[in-house]
Amino acid sequence: MKSRDWVRLFISTLLVGGISTVILGFMIRWSEYQSLFIEGNVVEILSVMFWLLGVGFIFSVISQMGFFAYLTVHRFGLGIFKGLWKPVQIILIVFVLFDLVYFRYQWFADADDRLLSFFLYPGFLLVFALVVAYFKAKETNKEAFIPALFFMIVVTTIEWVPALRANEESWLSFMLLPLLICNSYQLLILHRLIKKS
Template structure:
């Protein structure tokens, strides 16, 4: 890929992360920010908007680091495991989904809390990953499905670790959704930029 396309991908992903975090931030924390809108406090609204934009840029950079790290890992995986790389990725996807349920439950569950409450995020990530992987496969070829699924599930979960450690509900949503959006954007834009190059 040409360097100008790498730069284009970087800045476009940065904007996707920033704008999506602004929109999602106001939606997720509406009860907290609603008083500023009802009193037309423009100064507070602008300061929150810029804060969310900066946060979105940070999420975007984390997403991009994960994306380029995955491209490197994928090349190594193909070189080391060859035809076994797809089964290895499937095993890792299952392992990460299980860990996302089990370890979150072990670390954060209250005494009477059900494990079912900890299944929502893994199901959400897995379902979204399936949709993006299917789109990637339909736009490129059938061999792209498992790598896309691996990236959307495993790499997104690794990128999401800071919010997982905090385990505060609004932060979990606020970080996860922009990461999913940025990751899917990069994944679906990559083959188009390579074709242009």
């Protein structure tokens, strides 16, 4: 792939992260920002938009760092594990999903919290990842399904760690959704850029 394609991927992912975070930020925290729109406070709305855009750029850069790290790890995995790389990825996916439920429950559950409520984010992550992996495999080949699933679940979870440690409900979804959008965008656009160049 040519260097200008990498630059195009970087800038477009940056924009995807920034714009999606602005939209999702207003949606997720609507109760906080609703009064600004009711009052018609344009200066405050614009300042919030620029703040959300900046945060979205940060999420996008985190996503891109994870993506390039994954591309390297994937090459190493293929070289070291050879035919076993696919089962290793499946084991890691299961391990990460289990940890998202078990460790969050152990660390953050209150006395009245039910274990079932801690399945919400891992379940959503799994469904989202399955959809993206399906389209990746459909657009390329069936061998791409497990690597795409691994990237969307394992790498996204690693990128999501700051929000997981804080465990504040609004930040969990506020960070996860832009990361998922950026990661799926990069995953689904990469083969098109390679084919084009």
